[in-house]
Amino acid sequence: MTAGSGDAAAGDPGNPAVPATPAAPSTWNVANLLTILRLVLVPLFVVALFVAGTDDGAEGVWRYVAAGLFLLAALTDNVDGWVARRYDLITDFGKIADPIADKALIGAALVGLSILGExxxxxxxxxxxxxxxxxxxxxxxxxxxxxxxxxxxxxxxxxxxxxxxxxxxxxxxxxxxxxxxxxxxxxxxxxxxxxxxxxxxxxxxxxxxxxxx
Structure with a gap:
């Protein structure tokens, strides 16, 4: 066997003796899109929260909108992690963006409620x-x-x-x-x-x- 044939065998994905290296998951996968959705929902939640503060305080319909947006964003946190692990979609982007999105959501809610005096x-x-x-x-x-x-x-x-x-x-x-x-x-x-x-x-x-x- 020549050196050339050996290299071909080692790099040939059709050779059953040599397992092919799995391709890295795309950054634009479902798990990361859910993380991005959570980041997008944060400013929408903040807007709804402060609109509620000018609409009869906590009794305004916007307060329910704010609560719904917060819950939806929080749920995506559990879903994107499960999807990433279940379907092997863990990426460097997800490792960085996921905790940022979590802290942004919780932080925005806490600061917003404190600003409103609640x-x-x-x-x-x-x-x-x-x-x-x-x-x-x-x-x-x-x-x-x-x-x-x-x-x-x-x-x-x-x-x-x-x-x-x-x-x-x-x-x-x-x-x-x-x-x-x-x-x-x-x-x-x-x-x-x-x-x-x-x-x-x-x-x-x-x-x-x-x-x-």
Whole structure:
């Protein structure tokens, strides 16, 4: 066998002995389009929220529109991740855009509610500080490894989404009290998971340094 024939055999996709390298998924796939949809929905949600603020406050029909847009955007977060994993559509664009879209949606809702005077600013600051801190920690340990999302982190996100959705709706007294209860749970999980991420990041760095030494 000549060198030329060997090269041909190794690179021939028709050769059953040599598995073909799967093509990288296109950036313009369903999962990424859902992520882009979530990014597009964020400014639409903000507009609806502030229009509602000038239309009889929380009682205006625009408030329901804002809540619906928020819920739709939040649902795309679960769907795009499932689609990407199920059909092997994970791309570099998705890895970057997906968390940006998540933080944009939650951040826009919290800031909007605080501007309207319906949510204490300290709640918005605590949650924003946690997300920023975790992002910085990811960069701090990126050369040593990736810290996987914990169950607490997923519960935190779910609690935030449920609490914000309930706060967006003009709910009667009892349900409004429940919505604030869910919010306090979300704040507690936000702080707890942030501290947990800090501990795991420090342990990862120390373990990597000990392994090198």
């Amino acid at each position: 949510l204490p600013w300290w709640v918005t600051i605590v949650i924003a500080a946690r997300e920023l801190g975790v992002t910085l920690l990811r960069f701090w340990v990126i050369r040593y490894g990736v810290i996987p999302a914990s169950r607490g982190g997923k519960a935190k996100t779910l609690a935030q989404v449920v609490a914000i959705f309930m706060l967006l709706l003009p709910l009667p007294g009892v349900l409004d009290v429940i919505s604030w209860g869910v919010l306090w749970v979300a704040v507690a999980l936000t702080v707890a998971t942030g501290l947990d991420y800090l501990v795991r990041a420090v342990r990862l760095r120390l373990a990597a340094r000990h392994a090198v030494s």
